[in-house]
Amino acid sequence: GQNIDQPTEMTATEGAIVQINCTYQTSGFNGLFWYQQHAGEAPTFLSYNVLDGLEEKGRFSSFLSRSKGYSYLLLKELQMKDSASYLCAVINQAGTALIFGKGTTLSVSS
Amino acid sequence: GAVVSQHPSWVICKSGTSVKIECRSLDFQATTMFWYRQFPKQSLMLMATSNEGSKATYEQGVEKDKFLINHASLTLSTLTVTSAHPEDSSFYICSASKRGVVPRGNEQFFGPGTRLTVL
Numbered sequence: 280g281q282n283i284d285q286p287t288e289m290t291a292t293e294g295a296i297v298q299i300n301c302t303y304q305t306s307g308f309n310g311l312f313w314y315q316q317h318a319g320e321a322p323t324f325l326s327y328n329v330l331d332g333l334e335e336k337g338r339f340s341s342f343l344s345r346s347k348g349y350s351y352l353l354l355k356e357l358q359m360k361d362s363a364s365y366l367c368a369v370i371n372q373a374g375t376a377l378i379f380g381k382g383t384t385l386s387v388s389s
Numbered sequence: 390g391a392v393v394s395q396h397p398s399w400v401i402c403k404s405g406t407s408v409k410i411e412c413r414s415l416d417f418q419a420t421t422m423f424w425y426r427q428f429p430k431q432s433l434m435l436m437a438t439s440n441e442g443s444k445a446t447y448e449q450g451v452e453k454d455k456f457l458i459n460h461a462s463l464t465l466s467t468l469t470v471t472s473a474h475p476e477d478s479s480f481y482i483c484s485a486s487k488r489g490v491v492p493r494g495n496e497q498f499f500g501p502g503t504r505l506t507v508l
Contacts, residue, residue, distance in 0.1 A: 321393075321482055321499035322433070366432060375446070376423055377497065381432040 281305045283380035285367050290386045291357050299352045299383045301367030309370040313341050313352045316364045362387045391417050393485050395500035402473055403508055409469045410503045412483030418463035419485035427480040439466050473507040480504055
């Protein structure tokens with residue numbers, strides 16, 4: 280089967296840096312995704328990692344270690360609009376769809 | 390771009406009635422569409438995967454007779470919640486993929502969701 284673990288909630292202040300961790304167990308690996316979802320809205324794509332290492336994209340970076348079944352999303356220079364749920368997702372065992380973790384709700388305060 | 394729409398954006402219905410939700414890919418052909426359900430403060434739970442012209446593949450625990458999925462064209466998939474009950478109240482989100490197989494990178498595009506409330 281597959282299992283994805285993320286912290287349920289995190290808080291941070293404007294301008295700070297926050298790291299959201301995700302650990303996964305899956306048979307076969309075809310990449311790990313991070314999505315951002317504001318309440319009542321559809322998820323929006325942030326990143327996709329299939330090889331080990333850090334991928335930087337503006338204020339957001341995503342890291343993957345396949346041997347450890349571990350990824351993190353790093354958000355720099357936090358802004359109030361970054362308050363959202365961050366979803367870690369991997370491709371299912373059949374290789375046909377995304378399976379999402381429960382998401383981490385990030386609250387950014389001033 | 391790659392835009393996916395859903396209709397309606399919200400619906401309220403009485404218990405026992407059926408509700409149809411449409412998912413459309415507006416500017417691309419979607420070989421595969423996915424239906425998710427999301428309860429408050431929970432993550433997206435995959436319900437089923439549908440490929441154009443064939444029967445949907447349902448996830449374990451999802452009743453195929455209750456959640457009817459039709460993917461009649463490359464731009465439209467519908468989810469019908471039959472004999473809806475209050476416990477079916479949820480946020481239903483569809484997504485569409487340009488690829489016929491599992492998406493890579495930013496290849497899966499989500500609709501804005503449909504909020505279903507069953508009284």
